[in-house]
Structures are given as structure tokens and as C-alpha cells.
Amino acid sequence: MTLTSMRSGDSANQADDRPSREEAEAAVRTLLAWAGDDPAREGLQDTPARVARAYEEFFGGYAIDPVDLLQRTFSEVEGYDEMVLLRDIRFESHCEHHLAPIIGRASVAYMPTHRVVGISKLARVVDAYARRLQIQEKMTAQIANSIEQVLEPSGVAVVIEATHHCMTTRGVHKAGTTMVTSRMLGCFRKDAATRREFLSLIGNPPAQGMV
Numbered sequence: 001m002t003l004t005s006m007r008s009g010d011s012a013n014q015a016d017d018r019p020s021r022e023e024a025e026a027a028v029r030t031l032l033a034w035a036g037d038d039p040a041r042e043g044l045q046d047t048p049a050r051v052a053r054a055y056e057e058f059f060g061g062y063a064i065d066p067v068d069l070l071q072r073t074f075s076e077v078e079g080y081d082e083m084v085l086l087r088d089i090r091f092e093s094h095c096e097h098h099l100a101p102i103i104g105r106a107s108v109a110y111m112p113t114h115r116v117v118g119i120s121k122l123a124r125v126v127d128a129y130a131r132r133l134q135i136q137e138k139m140t141a142q143i144a145n146s147i148e149q150v151l152e153p154s155g156v157a158v159v160i161e162a163t164h165h166c167m168t169t170r171g172v173h174k175a176g177t178t179m180v181t182s183r184m185l186g187c188f189r190k191d192a193a194t195r196r197e198f199l200s201l202i203g204n205p206p207a208q209g210m211v
């Protein structure tokens, strides 16, 4: 995947075909009526405007380019080439199948070669992808791939553990279940000791088959 294709990728709908705010609010009124309520009653009158504003927040990631976020790097690292890990990055996302919340934590590590990035940027990259319509597997891969492409480290590891409200509050109604996904690239994939170190640092015993 090239940097250019990563840029365009999911942000394709920023152009002229994007509906207006009025159209978005009308769509919310339709859903309120479909749910069986009266969109004109007092308590619901401002709801479409509030939902539109909430969507701007929930899905603000489409306006953020993770490649840009990662491009400001520091090269004066005095030869530091050990693992850089930001763990337990809390995020909120929404599943692309039901628009239901996905609430979780991501741990992101990379093994720098010649460049490091400000640590807060790793959290911002997680948010940039979380604040889109997602499936957890794709989000995990997107975070790892963008770090690999821009920083060119010798390895990247991303582990995400999340609760999917489409599964806990509807459907099979399995409260308390979490889903874990991981993406290991470079030395984290090839070298079992490096992967073990990462997994122990994030507090997970290495899962069977991963070591």
C-alpha cells in the first residue's frame, strides 16, 4: 500500500457528494419516527441537531490523516533502538455493521530504526482510525500499517481489546465479552522473544499459538 492510497483510503467521502447537515438531521427524524416515537414532541425537537453534532465527534477521524500525524519525527535518538510502547490507549469507535459503540484499549509498540515519533502521536493515530466506522480487525491492521509505512521501524505490534455493544446490548446479548485482535509486523512477527517481551509488558500472558 502506498502512502497516497492510505491518504485517500477511508476519507473518500469528504467531497461534494457529502449530504448537508439539514439532510443529516432529516435522516435522524426519519429514524426517530421509525423507532415509533414522534420527532415533533418537545423532548425530541433538538435531537436531530444533537445527533449531527455527536456524529461530527464520533466520526471526526475521517478528517484526520494518520500519515500526516506520524510524519513529524525526531531523528536525534542517540542510537535508541529498543522497544517504544504506549499501552492501554482507551478509544471509542463504532462498528460499521450496526453503528453501535466499540469501547476498548489499544497497545501500540514499535522498534525504531532511525526515527521516533512523539509518543502522543501514537494515541492520536489510534483515535484517527477509531473515530470512523470500523471493524476491529481492520482498525488493528490500519494502525500497524500506518506506523510501519511512515516510521519504517524494524517492527510494529498492535493489540486491541474491546467490547462490542452490538454484541452486548443486542443480538446474542453477551455482556462482559471482549474481543482481542493483534497485528505483529517485522521483528515482532519473526522473533518470539521480542513478541514475548511486548506481550508481557502489556500484561497479557502470551496466547497459545502466538509464541
Ligand SMILES: [Zn+2]
Binding pocket: 095, 096, 097, 098, 099, 100, 164, 166, 167
Ligand atoms: Zn456491529
